[in-house]
Amino acid sequence: MESSRRKFLKIAGASAVAGLGAHSILNALASEEQAETVEIKIGPKALHAKNWGMVIDTRKLTTSADLKPIIDACNKIHNIPIKLENKNHEIKWIWEEKYQHAFPVLSGNKYANDRVTKLPFLVLCNHCENPPCVRACPTQATFKRKSDGIVMMDFHRCIGCRFCMAACPYGSRSFNFRDPRPFIEHESKDFPTRMKGVVEKCNFCAERLAVGKQPACVEASKGALVFGDLRDPDSKIRKVLKENYTIRRKQELGTEPAVYYIV
Amino acid sequence: MLELAFKGGKKYWGWMAFLLGVISAGFAVYLWQFNFGLGITGMSRDVSWGFYIANFTFLVGVAAGGVMVVTPYYLHNYKAFGKITILGEFLAIASVIMCLLFIIVDLGQPIRALNVLLYPSPNSILFWDAVVLNGYLLLNIVIGWNVLEAERNGTHYGSWLKPLIYLSIPWAVSIHTVTAYLYCGLPGRGFWLTAILAPRFLASAFAAGPALLILLCLVIRRTTNFDPGREQIQSLAKIVAYAICINVFFFLCEVFVVFYSNIPSHMDHMKYLFVGLHGHDSLVPFMWTSMALMVFAIILLVNPITRKNETVLAVACVSVFMGTWIDKGLGMISGGFVPSPMHHVTEYAPTIPEIIITLGVYGVGFLVLTALFKIVVSVKEETRG
Numbered sequence: 207m208e209s210s211r212r213k214f215l216k217i218a219g220a221s222a223v224a225g226l227g228a229h230s231i232l233n234a235l236a237s238e239e240q241a242e243t244v245e246i247k248i249g250p251k252a253l254h255a256k257n258w259g260m261v262i263d264t265r266k267l268t269t270s271a272d273l274k275p276i277i278d279a280c281n282k283i284h285n286i287p288i289k290l291e292n293k294n295h296e297i298k299w300i301w302e303e304k305y306q307h308a309f310p311v312l313s314g315n316k317y318a319n320d321r322v323t324k325l326p327f328l329v330l331c332n333h334c335e336n337p338p339c340v341r342a343c344p345t346q347a348t349f350k351r352k353s354d355g356i357v358m359m360d361f362h363r364c365i366g367c368r369f370c371m372a373a374c375p376y377g378s379r380s381f382n383f384r385d386p387r388p389f390i391e392h393e394s395k396d397f398p399t400r401m402k403g404v405v406e407k408c409n410f411c412a413e414r415l416a417v418g419k420q421p422a423c424v425e426a427s428k429g430a431l432v433f434g435d436l437r438d439p440d441s442k443i444r445k446v447l448k449e450n451y452t453i454r455r456k457q458e459l460g461t462e463p464a465v466y467y468i469v
Numbered sequence: 470m471l472e473l474a475f476k477g478g479k480k481y482w483g484w485m486a487f488l489l490g491v492i493s494a495g496f497a498v499y500l501w502q503f504n505f506g507l508g509i510t511g512m513s514r515d516v517s518w519g520f521y522i523a524n525f526t527f528l529v530g531v532a533a534g535g536v537m538v539v540t541p542y543y544l545h546n547y548k549a550f551g552k553i554t555i556l557g558e559f560l561a562i563a564s565v566i567m568c569l570l571f572i573i574v575d576l577g578q579p580i581r582a583l584n585v586l587l588y589p590s591p592n593s594i595l596f597w598d599a600v601v602l603n604g605y606l607l608l609n610i611v612i613g614w615n616v617l618e619a620e621r622n623g624t625h626y627g628s629w630l631k632p633l634i635y636l637s638i639p640w641a642v643s644i645h646t647v648t649a650y651l652y653c654g655l656p657g658r659g660f661w662l663t664a665i666l667a668p669r670f671l672a673s674a675f676a677a678g679p680a681l682l683i684l685l686c687l688v689i690r691r692t693t694n695f696d697p698g699r700e701q702i703q704s705l706a707k708i709v710a711y712a713i714c715i716n717v718f719f720f721l722c723e724v725f726v727v728f729y730s731n732i733p734s735h736m737d738h739m740k741y742l743f744v745g746l747h748g749h750d751s752l753v754p755f756m757w758t759s760m761a762l763m764v765f766a767i768i769l770l771v772n773p774i775t776r777k778n779e780t781v782l783a784v785a786c787v788s789v790f791m792g793t794w795i796d797k798g799l800g801m802i803s804g805g806f807v808p809s810p811m812h813h814v815t816e817y818a819p820t821i822p823e824i825i826i827t828l829g830v831y832g833v834g835f836l837v838l839t840a841l842f843k844i845v846v847s848v849k850e851e852t853r854g
Contacts, residue, residue, distance in 0.1 A: 345587075367576055368518060371514075372658065377811045383507050383512070
């Protein structure tokens with residue numbers, strides 16, 4: 207406390223001497239704070255891509271039992287408070303939805319094939335190319351990482367206005383209506399827990415990519431989820447996209463989701 | 470001039486003490502919310518904005534409505550309004566203060582609120598809303614205070630004030646336009662995704678603001694020696710009449726587009742509000758009440774015989790105020806969130822703690838408003854006598 211005040215006075219004094227205005231003092235303080243943000247340190251073995259994307263092969267995920275290990279893997283490593291009982295306060299990064307909720311427009315087709323309409327669908331943040339949530343955020347607490355297109359969250363900067371939740375057309379964001387920590391089953395030390403009053407969502411496991419691992423859901427999916435670089439024409443994901451007809455959620459909104467579904 | 474707010478009779482202090490009581494109750498419950506989180510409200514993952522943001526939206530309208538007395542006086546030289554422009558400006562101050570408080574109580578991390586200024590994000594409409602609301606607050610404080618002080622001293626206000634007064638007119642329009650843009654630019658929220666949202670907001674604002682002002686004028690006449698004037702009240706009544714008609718017209722335009730186009734993602738919200746969706750219909754009686762109140766008010770306001778009777782006029786103004794409050798305060802926000810973009814129907818209702826905090830914010834607004842109006846009335850009594 208004392209030292210940070212001294213630092214502040216020093217900066218203030220120096221700026222005053224140099225004739226710089228209050229603006230630079232604010233900037234200096236801001237950058238000090240920024241050093242504490244969640245920007246993930248990229249390790250030597252890190253996986254790189256210009257634009258990460260995911261294909262979900264629903265042919266391989268036909269029952270809730272198929273989805274469960276995938277969802278559990280995410281919940282476990284990201285300290286999702288699954289013991290929260292109030293449905294209003296639920297935190298979800300990746301979860302199961304029925305066809306009519308994952309694809310409300312498509313489900314207008316009353317005579318669609320039973321196999322597809324009865325399927326359970328995995329839904330998560332689409333890491334859109336044009337993310338409405340990033341557009342809406344008044345503090346850049348949610349931002350699109352330029353290097354690989356992941357839509358990320360800075361839990362320490364978020365003011366909890368929930369504009370991003372109103373903006374997201376996929377319901378991918380959750381808000382901590384109360385302290386989530388008592389509701390975490392087994393706390394993982396590899397990922398920060400969150401505090402009350404901030405928004406959170408799937409981060410495509412940016413913390414795992416940084417150390418050369420695939421996202422947890424992909425690893426747990428036994429090949430049903432394919433993760434890779436959408437911009438690399440020779441990547442596995444592009445091969446899968448070329449060989450299979452895929453659909454995306456609410457494509458008509460122009461958000462350009464990075465999550466594709468083989469149905 | 471501020472000292473005038475500290476001189477008052479028993480009734481004045483009684484009212485202020487009552488408001489302080491309401492504020493204290495609201496503040497106590499807010500401390501609870503501050504500690505526990507927004508989980509004490511009725512909001513949810515699906516309905517992530519509720520009563521706070523709804524009242525914020527409504528009060529931005531009331532604040533903008535003040536311009537309806539400023540414009541005729543300063544722009545069209547309609548002298549009669551000279552007597553009451555200050556009331557419109559001070560009403561705007563109290564309303565904007567409530568708006569800002571509603572934003573603060575709605576934040577999950579209120580102590581980080583200044584991040585909005587520390588990391589200015591011009592792509593976010595919320596950033597612009599903070600800019601226009603604070604600007605409007607400042608404009609009204611500077612203009613209102615200086616004009617009133619000049620009146621008290623028997624002088625003319627400084628000529629430097631004139632450009633600010635002219636600026637305050639489009640600025641008033643901007644606060645409600647930007648507030649509408651918070652909603653109407655979001656993909657996947659069919660209820661709000663309409664270009665008429667900002668005009669509709671303005672129409673209801675220009676009805677609700679002046680309607681409240683008429684009621685306040687009637688209260689002032691009754692409780693003080695200052696009479697805002699019959700002509701002034703009648704002119705305001707005509708403004709309310711036009712605005713409420715336009716508001717209902719805009720709403721009907723919306724209904725036509727939504728149902729004639731037959732696009733489900735736009736119809737579902739309207740259905741939810743007016744007939745219920747998948748068995749969920751908690752807002753249906755409120756929405757029809759709102760419509761009935763507005764139509765009832767139109768009948769009373771358009772007809773000169775009823776409009777000229779001040780008792781009937783008061784009834785009409787209460788109807789306008791309640792009708793537009795339900796429309797915006799209950800329907801507009803919930804309606805946009807139900808059903809959710811994934812077509813889940815999660816209903817929302819404010820909880821008791823949420824309502825107490827809301828009343829606390831209104832308490833602050835009325836406290837500020839009472840103090841400001843007390844100053845106005847004292848100055849008017851002074852200068853007349």
